[in-house]
Amino acid sequence: MRAVLVGPPGAGKGTQAQILASELSIPKVSTGDIFRANVSGGTELGKQAKAYMDRGDLVPDEVTNAMVRDRLAQEDAQGGFLLDGFPRNVAQAETLNKILDDLGERLDAVLELKVDEEEIVKRLSGRRSCRACNNVQHVVYDPPATEDVCDVCGGELFQREDDREEVVRHRLDVYHEQTEPLVSFYANEGILVTIEATGSVDEVTARAKAALRNGS
Ligand code: AP5
Numbered sequence: 179m180r181a182v183l184v185g186p187p188g189a190g191k192g193t194q195a196q197i198l199a200s201e202l203s204i205p206k207v208s209t210g211d212i213f214r215a216n217v218s219g220g221t222e223l224g225k226q227a228k229a230y231m232d233r234g235d236l237v238p239d240e241v242t243n244a245m246v247r248d249r250l251a252q253e254d255a256q257g258g259f260l261l262d263g264f265p266r267n268v269a270q271a272e273t274l275n276k277i278l279d280d281l282g283e284r285l286d287a288v289l290e291l292k293v294d295e296e297e298i299v300k301r302l303s304g305r306r307s308c309r310a311c312n313n314v315q316h317v318v319y320d321p322p323a324t325e326d327v328c329d330v331c332g333g334e335l336f337q338r339e340d341d342r343e344e345v346v347r348h349r350l351d352v353y354h355e356q357t358e359p360l361v362s363f364y365a366n367e368g369i370l371v372t373i374e375a376t377g378s379v380d381e382v383t384a385r386a387k388a389a390l391r392n393g394s
């Protein structure tokens with residue numbers, strides 16, 4: 179399966195992508211995770227991306243598109259992939275279609291996760307991310323057994339710079355202005371499926387699997 183997850187910041191895209199990709203035995207390709215790994219590794223790509231990310235703005239399309247083109251050309255993505263956080267605007271969606279055309283492939287589905295803003299603010303203000311393994315937890319919804327320690331690897335949990343309230347509000351504006359138009363873009367292509375992403379993680383996973391299976 180070649181699929182994309184779309185939804186506002188904090189909708190649970192990363193959480194669901196991790197579970198679904200593992201169950202479907204396809205790689206999860208998260209542009210946010212790739213950028214963050216480059217920022218912490220101090221690479222040239224990380225230096226280009228950091229200021230945009232800290233402000234909650236999109237990294238320029240030339241940088242992001244080139245990175246995704248390289249990633250999707252890798253061996254492990256040939257049998258399918260689950261994209262999390264890309265595309266983020268219509269120009270990126272058009273580039274993705276072009277990348278896939280060049281590889282002789284096409285998208286099977288775009289899954290939209292819907293959550294209201296009050297819940298988004300709760301999810302993001304309580305999110306804690308692992309410095310070592312990318313695992314994501316939540317102080318209330320998925321509390322670590324030991325405070326600030328990752329349940330998966332024992333690494334340090336920290337709060338993302340862009341999860342501060344004023345940056346979250348800006349990311350939501352960016353979502354509405356630039357990313358939400360993708361919903362009608364993919365509806366027109368006939369591959370959009372939408373689910374409510376409230377309720378427990380397991381409930382959302384069950385809805386996501388049913389939607390991907392039935393195309394509705
Ligand atoms: P990115 O990392 O993609 O951030 P985002 O889209 O804002 O998404 P988040 O990671 O904030 O949220 P999520 O939906 O994955 O939620 P999660 O599963 O963690 O991008 C960051 C930045 O990188 C961008 O601002 C931009 O600068 C740059 N960038 C990335 N891609 C780009 C692109 N294509 N173009 C240009 N720039 C790009 O869940 C949130 C919290 O809720 C967690 O604590 C989790 O434990 C909890 N939770 C999850 N599900 C549930 C549930 N069902 N119930 C209760 N809690 C839940």
Ligand code: ZN
Pocket residue numbers: 308309310311312313328329330331332333
């Ligand atoms: Zn960890």
